[in-house]
Amino acid sequence: MPSASSDSSPSVPSSLWRDVDFRRLWLGQTASQLGEHASLVILPLLAVLTLDATAGQLGVLRAVGQAPTLVLALFAGAWVDRWRTRTTMVLTDAGRALALGAVALAGLSGRLGMPGLVALACAVGALSVFFDVAYQASVVRLVERDRLVRGNSALEGSRSAAQIGGPALGGALVSLLSAPIAAASSALFFALSFLSIRRIRRAEPVPERPEHQPRVRHRIVDGLRFVAGDTRLRAVGLASAAFQFSFAAVMTVYLLFLPRELHLSGVVVGLILAAAGPGALLGSLLAARLPGRFGHGPVLVCAAALGDGVFLWVPALNGSSALTVPALLVTGFVFGFGGQLVNVTIMAVRQAVTPDGMQGRAAATITFAGMGLAPLGSLFGGFLAGEWGLRTALLVAAAGMMLSPVVMAFSPLARLGRRLPAPHGEPRGG
Numbered sequence: 001m002p003s004a005s006s007d008s009s010p011s012v013p014s015s016l017w018r019d020v021d022f023r024r025l026w027l028g029q030t031a032s033q034l035g036e037h038a039s040l041v042i043l044p045l046l047a048v049l050t051l052d053a054t055a056g057q058l059g060v061l062r063a064v065g066q067a068p069t070l071v072l073a074l075f076a077g078a079w080v081d082r083w084r085t086r087t088t089m090v091l092t093d094a095g096r097a098l099a100l101g102a103v104a105l106a107g108l109s110g111r112l113g114m115p116g117l118v119a120l121a122c123a124v125g126a127l128s129v130f131f132d133v134a135y136q137a138s139v140v141r142l143v144e145r146d147r148l149v150r151g152n153s154a155l156e157g158s159r160s161a162a163q164i165g166g167p168a169l170g171g172a173l174v175s176l177l178s179a180p181i182a183a184a185s186s187a188l189f190f191a192l193s194f195l196s197i198r199r200i201r202r203a204e205p206v207p208e209r210p211e212h213q214p215r216v217r218h219r220i221v222d223g224l225r226f227v228a229g230d231t232r233l234r235a236v237g238l239a240s241a242a243f244q245f246s247f248a249a250v251m252t253v254y255l256l257f258l259p260r261e262l263h264l265s266g267v268v269v270g271l272i273l274a275a276a277g278p279g280a281l282l283g284s285l286l287a288a289r290l291p292g293r294f295g296h297g298p299v300l301v302c303a304a305a306l307g308d309g310v311f312l313w314v315p316a317l318n319g320s321s322a323l324t325v326p327a328l329l330v331t332g333f334v335f336g337f338g339g340q341l342v343n344v345t346i347m348a349v350r351q352a353v354t355p356d357g358m359q360g361r362a363a364a365t366i367t368f369a370g371m372g373l374a375p376l377g378s379l380f381g382g383f384l385a386g387e388w389g390l391r392t393a394l395l396v397a398a399a400g401m402m403l404s405p406v407v408m409a410f411s412p413l414a415r416l417g418r419r420l421p422a423p424h425g426e427p428r429g430g
Helices: 011-017 020-050 053-078 084-109 115-142 145-176 179-198 216-229 232-262 266-274 275-286 290-294 296-316 322-352 354-371 374-388 390-401 403-409
Strands: none
Touching: 011 296, 020 053, 020 084, 020 115, 020 145, 020 179, 020 232, 020 266, 053 115, 053 354, 053 374, 084 115, 084 179, 084 232, 084 390, 115 354, 115 403, 145 179, 145 354, 179 403, 216 232, 216 354, 232 266, 232 354, 232 374, 232 390, 232 403, 266 275, 266 322, 275 322, 290 296, 290 322, 296 322, 296 390, 322 354, 354 390, 374 403, 390 403
């Protein structure tokens, strides 16, 4: 594996940006993430502000939207390892555009209700599982291993841009125009992603399939064994599970806390959520350099502790203070910075230790371990808010997020140095 210094060469980013197919993937990813981040604000705000959803109903809405990760992630990994990622991303973009278009049509016709909103959120969540797994595998198929940190940094920067524009756009459209128009805007972004990724022309090196292909369940088990058998990937899965469960609970309470406890409008809520975007953009830029200077392990632990711990003081805020909104903006920025620094570094480590034929299954297994608990976290957040009140519930959920940096600090991840680890041996069942 090349040293971090070689990966930081100025020629690397320029060579990546000269690659037309890489630019098309970047544009498609940016549009897709913009649509996704807008919809993550639009659908809950639509439920809270337009359909007058209770804490329990909001928890159910978020849980159903996240449940497909638990059900489909492992299958998606086995699928992606056998098919072209470009095809998977194009089909899922088209499906999400149609689903959010259905929300818009139902809203314009006056037939939008909680059952329909929950069903469509589930459809969008299911398609997003396949897109996300395919996207992570596509990076390795388009970018050389010694450029993974740079490639991930550029692509994760697109997610940062989406975090800046998506929540603000979604909150503004719901408040200033209408919920159907807000949903339609997300559908348009998925359509743009469809058009961009569809134009990728590079022949994708799909792993060869053996004459006697193992059954899907055997391929899934191989993925589980591979991740569980590598102490670094096992730690990633455990830390992700702790974070995603607690973060889902935090966001369920937070989306109620901002408009109902602090009496903030939809536009302000959108701007507060969007504050994570600039922080994430900075985090994605520094992720290309900080691990090579201080070591991947120290960066992971410190960034996770900073980003996750910043929510602990939010329950002390109140709506009457002139410092409340600026404090919330700073909170979002710090969370975005730490979270994105962790995301880019973790992804580079996971891709580096995983052979090509296992990329999809490794990504799906870790997604399953982490995001699979998000529906339960959303339900737990709704339960806490209903039983203990918004402030107490937010404090408890935020404290739970600190389990993630603790897990990393006591795992082999904390000892990772400046160089990316070497690839693991090829698994059985290719």
